Amino acid sequence: MHPTVRRLLLAALWVAVLGCAVWSVTRVFGLERGWPWVQLMAFTPYVAAAAVVVAAVALGTRRWVAGGVAVVAALALCVVVAPRAINDGRRAAGGPSLKVLSANLLAGNGDERQVLDLVRRLNVDVLALQEFSPGDLTGLAEAGADEVLPYRALYPRDGTGGSALLSRHPLRERSVRTHAGGFLQAQATVDVPGAPPVLVESVHPTAPWGAPAMAYWERDLRDQPPATVDGPLRVLAGDFNATLDHAALRRLIDTGYRDAASVVGSGLRPSWPYDEKWFMPGVTLDRVLADRRIGVRAARPYRIRGTDHKAFYAELVLPTA
Numbered sequence: 001m002h003p004t005v006r007r008l009l010l011a012a013l014w015v016a017v018l019g020c021a022v023w024s025v026t027r028v029f030g031l032e033r034g035w036p037w038v039q040l041m042a043f044t045p046y047v048a049a050a051a052v053v054v055a056a057v058a059l060g061t062r063r064w065v066a067g068g069v070a071v072v073a074a075l076a077l078c079v080v081v082a083p084r085a086i087n088d089g090r091r092a093a094g095g096p097s098l099k100v101l102s103a104n105l106l107a108g109n110g111d112e113r114q115v116l117d118l119v120r121r122l123n124v125d126v127l128a129l130q131e132f133s134p135g136d137l138t139g140l141a142e143a144g145a146d147e148v149l150p151y152r153a154l155y156p157r158d159g160t161g162g163s164a165l166l167s168r169h170p171l172r173e174r175s176v177r178t179h180a181g182g183f184l185q186a187q188a189t190v191d192v193p194g195a196p197p198v199l200v201e202s203v204h205p206t207a208p209w210g211a212p213a214m215a216y217w218e219r220d221l222r223d224q225p226p227a228t229v230d231g232p233l234r235v236l237a238g239d240f241n242a243t244l245d246h247a248a249l250r251r252l253i254d255t256g257y258r259d260a261a262s263v264v265g266s267g268l269r270p271s272w273p274y275d276e277k278w279f280m281p282g283v284t285l286d287r288v289l290a291d292r293r294i295g296v297r298a299a300r301p302y303r304i305r306g307t308d309h310k311a312f313y314a315e316l317v318l319p320t321a
Contacts (some may be wrong), residue, residue: 010063013061017070017073020051020054020070021073023051023077027044027076027080028076032246035208035211038214041246042243042245042246043283044077044081044245045081048074048077048078051073052074054074083262083267084267084268085267085268087263088262091295095195095320096317097297098125098126098190098294099122099315100125100127100288100314101122101237101311102127102128102237102312103130104129104131104309105129105130105304106308107159109306111306113139114304115129115143115304116143116148118304119149120148122313125167125169126166126167126200127166127167128164128165129162130162130203130238131159131160131162132164134157136156151169151171152165152167153175154186161183161184162184163185163186163204164186165200167188169190170191171191172189174186174188177223179205180219181219182206183206184204185203185204185238187201189232192318194320194321195320196232196321198234199225199234201235202238203224203236203237205217205224206220221246221248221249221252226252226255226256227256227291227292228291233293234257235294235316237312239309243284252289253289257289257292260314260316261299263296266300268284270284271312287312294318295316295318296317297316298313300312
């Protein structure tokens with residue numbers, strides 16, 4: 001091999017190694033700040049896989065120093081990513097179940113009839129909707145939502161700001177959280193037979209789409225309700241516009257929540273974007289967070305026509321009253 005080519009390949013290897021190292025330090029210590037680091041951090045699972053390849057190449061070509069750095073970076077990234085794909089092995093207790101479905105309807109473009117079909121098929125108890133428009137309200141009525149989810153906290157808006165909760169069980173203390181970025185979050189207490197009251201909220205913070213939105217994104221996530229050790233049970237369901245690789249979301253979870261998908265080993269299944277017109281790797285933005293006193297029996301995403309997000313379903317197990 002020509003010496004110039006060899007030097008270029010070695011330089012490229014070191015660029016890859018150092019890139020993985022910087023990424024791992026940023027992720028492990030939660031150092032992402034502003035644009036574009038916050039957006040890039042969502043792709044950490046892909047970087048973890050790439051880091052393994054880089055480490056293998058470095059060691060295979062006997063670049064021991066580069067290989068050592070790459071191995072440490074790969075191990076650090078795999079340690080923070082891999083648990084999402086592993087069932088925690090704990091059986092959910094045998095209390096009353098609460099089946100929750102969340103769907104971002106893309107400002108009224110989602111297929112409400114398909115959402116209701118999914119509600120019926122999965123026997124959903126609570127439906128949390130984001131980007132809920134007046135047109136969605138009409139579409140749900142035409143699809144027969146009144147028959148299966150008669151209790152509601154509805155806050156439709158034109159555009160992307162609307163929110164809703166629909167429930168099979170009675171709702172009380174209905175209210176709405178209004179974020180500085182303009183998004184609404186419907187919230188209510190659900191009375192599930194045989195279980196303590198559960199506070200449920202349809203989550204939708206501002207998306208970190210660029211530098212102008214970053215302050216709203218950070219504030220909206222910071223304003224999400226924390227879990228409590230001995231207070232009311234709480235469930236957050238929705239489009240969080242954040243992944244587990246964002247420190248802001250991890251801080252919320254650390255107050256006492258569990259990510260339902262990660263509990264059952266499906267935490268790496270992407271929910272956005274899945275439309276084939278998009279040309280980027282999928283990331284997991286839609287989720288259900290449940291108070292640590294609540295068990296998780298199942299969790300997975302489902303496709304919905306007309307929206308760029310998958311709906312997310314979780315079957316939760318509540319403590320007995």
